[in-house]
Amino acid sequence: MIGIGIIGCGKISQVRHLPEYRDNPDAKIIGLFDINYERAKALAEEYGATAYKSLDKLLADERIDAVSVCTANYNHCEATVKALEAGKHVLCEKPMATSIEECEQMVRAAAKNKKKLMIGMNQRLAKAHIRAKKLIDQGEIGRVLTFRTIFGHSGPENWSVDPGKGTWFFDKNKAAMGVMADLGIHKTDLIQYLVGDKIVAVTSKLSTIDKTDLVGKPISVDDNAVCVYEMKGGAVGTMIASWTYYGEEDNSTVIIGTKGTMRIYDSGKYPVEIRNIEHEKIMVNVEAIQTNDNQTKSGVIDAFVKCVRTDTEPPITGKDVLAAMRVVFAGIKSSEEGCRVEIPENM
């Protein structure tokens, strides 16, 4: 049995980590910590666990083998490194951290302490994305030439356990980055995974178009990001992340190869559709993706517990996600400096 600690007891802990650990027969939730002690205490009572008043106390509990880091972005690196140093395996939520240096520090701490570090990139484990990856690898659409991938919803201010315009998601000091890191990291990581190639250059425009803070001023982070991604193998495509898709959420990816076009979550009917040059259609009917309002089982928690239990490599390592975080940081730099930014580490 893997003893679990939860660090940060907000919305993603409540709708994903806690219920999915509870439902996993190989995991037992032991302890919870949040800077809001009352929140941790209420959940600890609900899940039959202990609420701790400090992170150090949670990490000192020897019954805890592994932790989920579900705090606001600014704390991901600190909590992860502390947990790894305390000998715990870590599943850290996205975005991995707030700078490349922090991401690298997390990867180093996992290697030094010989502990697992997995990042919660749940889109990779969505059933349609797993099938899409298989179909691309089998050559169903040929060599990938171009793509577009989009993640847009109405914003995090109605999602967080502390909702409203004062949310930490809108505060540069706590979030560090806006939608480019919040939603853009999902699609950046996903497209590299699906295509099986790395993004080596980015040209982007990040904007704060519509979201305002408590006093009516534009928020201190981006609410829209539009990027052109160039891949090592020559494919070029776009990635759009937005917190201002008020009417309808868009979580789609379209990949065009030499032999056909693949649409993922792009039509009303089937999660994956391929039309190839022989005018054949391949339709794959798997479950719809999780949305803010429809939290289906992510699979992230089961995958993490399994890799700890079997002492195997996590399916989504810190090292993998570092390659996507480099693209996010390059995208921010490109927009700030108004130029194309190359990523030598991904070449």
Ligand SMILES: NC(=O)c1ccc[n+]([C@@H]2O[C@H](COP(=O)([O-])OP(=O)(O)OC[C@H]3O[C@@H](n4cnc5c(N)ncnc54)[C@H](O)[C@@H]3O)[C@@H](O)[C@H]2O)c1
């Ligand atoms: N994988 C996904 O699709 C997904 C979805 C939503 C959120 N997330 C990520 O999960 C993380 C948490 O987001 P959320 O939606 O739960 O936010 P939230 O606002 O609902 O909850 C955040 C919680 O963290 C606590 N917290 C903040 N700083 C802390 C610290 N230093 N120590 C301990 N607790 C602290 C807050 O008190 C709050 O309870 C974010 O990094 C977010 O990007 C990932």
